[in-house]
Amino acid sequence: MKRAWIGAILGYLLAATANAADVKDVRLWRAPDHTRVVFDLTGPAEHKLMVLSNPSRIVLDVENTRLRTSFSDLTLDDTPIRQIRSGVRAGDDLRVVLDISTAVDPRSFTLKANDQASDRLVLDLYDKGAKSARAPVKKTVSSDSKRDIVIAIDAGHGGEDPGALGPGKRREKDIVLAIAKDLNALFKADRGFAPTLIRTGDYYVSLKGRRDLARKRQADLFVSIHADAFTRKEANGASVYALSTRGATSTAARYLAQRENAADLVGGVSLSDKDDMLAGVLADLSMTSTLDASLQVGTEVLGHMDNIARLHKKNVEQAGFAVLKSPDIPSILVETGFISNPGEAKKLATRSYQKKMARAIHAGIKNYLVAHPPSGTLVAWNKAQGGTEYTIARGDTLSAIAQRFNISLASLKTANGIDGSKIMVGQKLTIPAT
The missing domain is CATH 2.60.40.3500 (Immunoglobulin-like)
Known part of the structure; x- marks a missing residue:
């Protein structure tokens, strides 16, 4: 007993x-x-x-x-x-x-x-x-209230969520924050643009919270920057994604969307933060110009990234990324490369390559917005006056620029005082009104 x-x-x-x-x-x-x-x-x-x-x-x-x-x-x-x-x-x-x-x-x-x-x-x-915590308003840039184009720049992950991990203890959250800050600096230097960082440091923001911040700041465009991993370390190449309401365009797109959408499980989101967006809102998305604009700006960014990196896919892919589900803001997700690939991880960790990537994203977004500026902005006013400005990127030619903006090569040369065909990366051109 x-x-x-x-x-x-x-x-x-x-x-x-x-x-x-x-x-x-x-x-x-x-x-x-x-x-x-x-x-x-x-x-x-x-x-x-x-x-x-x-x-x-x-x-x-x-x-x-x-x-x-x-x-x-x-x-x-x-x-x-x-x-x-x-x-x-x-x-x-x-x-x-x-x-x-x-x-x-x-x-x-x-x-x-x-x-x-x-x-x-x-x-x-x-x-x-x-x-x-207060939401900033769209700032004006002239006495007659022509506003800036607001671009929300979202560095993925952060805080207790490191994102994907690569060789040499490289963390996605650190690499994408550096690229986001570089992109922010580039747009700050552009007259008529007002960038805003969704995440300014090493802390986590929920996927819904990122969209909400973009909306509070009245963003005209949302770009989320990532450097993800895949099941095979051989996978490589940069990609651009837009939202899909009907399923992913590839197995890789579906896999990456599932990984990114699971970030809240790591980042730590309480029950009150859960996404309650109705399916009807997403259905409405397909009936607006938002998704079409997302695909167009994504194509521009992809074209410029092709100049500095191997592309994983030549076209903008689509999947159900939760962070892109803003029905009123064109939104893209940029995968700058696979951090799980040893070669790409090494490049992504260097400041020189991070700056190159930021310049490519900047050129693609700016080209689209200069050609399709939101109404009421200084850029839209400049375009109407024939004063649209374009910054030459690597791989550009005068004939391709003229075709892009639907103007003649002769009028482009005349507007910029160009006799021959020599141009330089970083050179600014005035695009005459059509």
């Missing part, structure tokens, strides 16, 4: 130990309007969140969990967190206390383990009254 009692106690203790979770790592990211703290767990765990005052503290009680890492390496600069400390509560529970220096709105949720990440406990501290 005594042995049975002792055995039962030991069995209970072993079961309790087996069900216990460990916090194996803690990570922190700062976004423009909130701070995210992610606790990586070895298994699922229940938790409670409390807000205490005098002094201000956020308390997390995590049941039957042990801390197997340290908070000492976390960078708390530019966050509302002064310090993070921990202790044991009720024998087996972990208590984490965050001392807060400014007012925040805390939210917490757990994420179940998936193919790409373990169980996680996520704590988001939203800044109260943050100016950065």
Whole structure:
């Protein structure tokens, strides 16, 4: 009887130990309007969140969990967190206390383990009254309110979602952010264009959140930049994608869309962030000019990328990418290459190639928008006045430019004072009105 009692106690203790979770790592990211703290767990765990005052503290009680890492390496600069400390509560529970220096709105949720990440406990501290959360308006560029063309530039992944991983510990999120910033700088230098970065640093934005930011900022065009991976490391080449409402145009397109759409599972999206877009909205998309414009601008970008990179496909492909589902904004997704391919990963990691890629994307987008500017913009006004400007890209010829803008070669030469046929990459041409 005594042995049975002792055995039962030991069995209970072993079961309790087996069900216990460990916090194996803690990570922190700062976004423009909130701070995210992610606790990586070895298994699922229940938790409670409390807000205490005098002094201000956020308390997390995590049941039957042990801390197997340290908070000492976390960078708390530019966050509302002064310090993070921990202790044991009720024998087996972990208590984490965050001392807060400014007012925040805390939210917490757990994420179940998936193919790409373990169980996680996520704590988001939203800044109260943050100016950065306000949506910017379209800026004007002249006294008679001719506005800029707004281009939303989206660097894929970020924060706890590294995206695809390549040889040498290269991460998609780092490469595409560098290209996005280069593209942003190029459009900033162009009169009549107002670029806006969806992600400005190393933090995650949900797929729906990226579309919402583009809409709040009244974007005329949305471009999402990626460097994905495939099941075979031999796969290579750059691609451009637009949305499909009827299925993917290839097996690779379907695979990449599924990978990108699963990013929220890694990035950590709470139930309230789920995409509730109705199928009817997507049906309406096919009846508007949005998808057609997406395919046209995608074709322009693909043509310029062909000058610096091998293309995976010669045509713009289509698939059900969630990040492209804005019914009112032409949207494209640019795969700058396969980071899973050793050769392409090496090139994508260099600043020189990142800048080349940004210039190719810039030239393609700008060419389309100069030829098809949104109404009410300075670019549209310039086109009407015969003052449209075009920047020569690698591979351009005067005859091809004249054909693209539906003008004669003679009128193009006359407008720019050109006698022969010699032109240079980066040279700016005036396109006369047709």
